[in-house]
Amino acid sequence: MSTVLEFFLKGEARQVAGLDTTLTLLDYLRDHCNLTGTKEGCNEGDCGACTVLLGHYEPLSEEVRYRAVNACITLLPAVHRHWVVTVEDLGDGPDNLHPVQDAMVRRHGSQCGFCTPGFVMSLAALHLDAASPDQAETYIAGNLCRCTGYGPILEAAKDSAEAPRHPAFTAKEHAAAQWFRSLSLDTGLFYEREGDRYDAPVSLKALLQARKDDPDAVLVAGTTELGLWVNKDLKDYPSLISTTRVPEMTAVTFLVDGTLSIGGAATYEQAWPLLRQVIPEGQDWFDRFASKQIRQQATIGGNVVNASPIGDGPPVLLALNASVKLSSISGERLVPLTDFFTGYKQTALASDEVLTAIHIPPRENDRQFAALKVSKRKDQDISAVMAVFSWRLENGRFRDVRIAFGGMSATPMVAQNTNAALEGKDASASAVEAALTALSEDFSPIDDLRASAWYRTTVAHNLLDAALREAIDSATQQHEEAPA
Ligand SMILES: Cc1cc2nc3c(=O)[nH]c(=O)nc-3n(C[C@@H](O)[C@@H](O)[C@H](O)COP(=O)(O)OP(=O)(O)OC[C@H]3O[C@@H](n4cnc5c(N)ncnc54)[C@H](O)[C@@H]3O)c2cc1C
Ligand code: FES
Ligand code: FES
Structure with a gap:
């Protein structure tokens, strides 16, 4: 079991010990390595200014694969046995830019420049994945720009998507692949500093034993919640157990x-x-x-x-x-x-x-399903209301109705009265009316900063109404298409 963090950064293998167990990757890069190309904007995963890539090795294909992550909410121990790729790794200085950087310059994709390294890293991920430029919006939906506008950035994505890899990056990738191959078998990580610990076992038994031995420890996975509790709520976590290496x-x-x-x-x-x-x-x-x-x-x-x-x-x-x-x-x-x-x-x-x-469980062939999210923004926003409709239509009747909502009560919840009101009923206007009445019995949402109780109630009713009317149409169609 390793007691030091091992990772590949800036073209070389690193071993790190003695740093805080909850130090974020962003603070490590900026404060300990002077890699200030990676920016701090929101420090809560929202703006993408801190985007870096984590590379891992696929032994079967003998390839390095990458994923873009927010360094501000990634704890340093989570990069154990990864290649941390920062914006400094992509090209070879200002006169020999990476194709993504070059396209951003040519397309005027940067003004104040604060968001630019983050966008470049997201577009570099698209480039490395050899994804279609049609997917550029998906790759940059987690990056915010307050001055340029997204048009030139999307153009830069199109221009660079099919460009060959930059030789400087390829050389670093070879060095990283060699480092990955030199690593000994992963037997887990037990990283400690002044009594604080980050335990990342590699077997399920060891994970469950660690959980039993230290019931006060906090389990940690992607840290997209916990990272915010560290950064924004300034909470201390003396003992963390990671689930992700098993x-x-x-x-x-x-x-x-x-x-x-x-x-x-x-x-x-x-x-x-x-x-x-x-x-x-x-x-x-x-x-x-x-x-x-x-x-x-x-x-x-x-x-x-x-x-x-x-x-x-x-x-x-x-x-x-x-x-x-x-x-x-x-x-x-x-x-x-x-x-x-x-x-x-x-x-x-x-x-x-x-x-x-x-x-x-396996889904029945005739089950209808819809998941509808209502939030203030399309991308990167938390729901005001999340409505999920699921039922079967059997001879024009609702069967096995399972409607559930988020944002309408203290917990995510099944709409029990609504489900009961629909079960076995003909798909008809009277069933819609009964369901809408029952929905009011199921939920009494609250006002908060995302939406008022009135808004939530109205939206939930409207979504249910629309979904049921679609079901009636589909039942009518089924009936018309059935053999006489
Ligand atoms: C910018 C941003 C946007 C987001 N947008 C959305 C969104 O659109 N919709 C949405 O629903 N959520 C959203 N989230 C929250 C979402 O990312 C988290 O809820 C996420 O799924 C939690 O998983 P994690 O692995 O990051 O958990 P962590 O942060 O690692 O842990 C969260 C909690 O779960 C516990 N835990 C984790 N794994 C286990 C396990 N296996 N067994 C027992 N306990 C466990 C931990 O102890 C901790 O209490 C967003 C978060 C951010 C930062
Ligand atoms: S600093 Fe905004 S996502 Fe990390
Ligand atoms: S160029 Fe200024 S925030 Fe994007």
């Missing part, structure tokens, strides 16, 4: 009975390729979850355990009838998600347990 925790797979099992530390981006097979209608919901940087760090498990009433994942999982696997060193239990949320930010997780998987 292979079972990041596995996403279909079980033999067709259940989708999402490991408790799988990120949104890791889970989506298989989750999309269950809910292809969820693409907009997925795209509007935070930004690419956040989705590459944020785990679905963390989103669930955080139990925020305005989290976007839980209402979808409730409507999919998901369960959570809670494991401890002495056993495991499968808890329906409906029983997991016990109050405002309260859950059924015991102090020696870890959420090790989320199980989504």
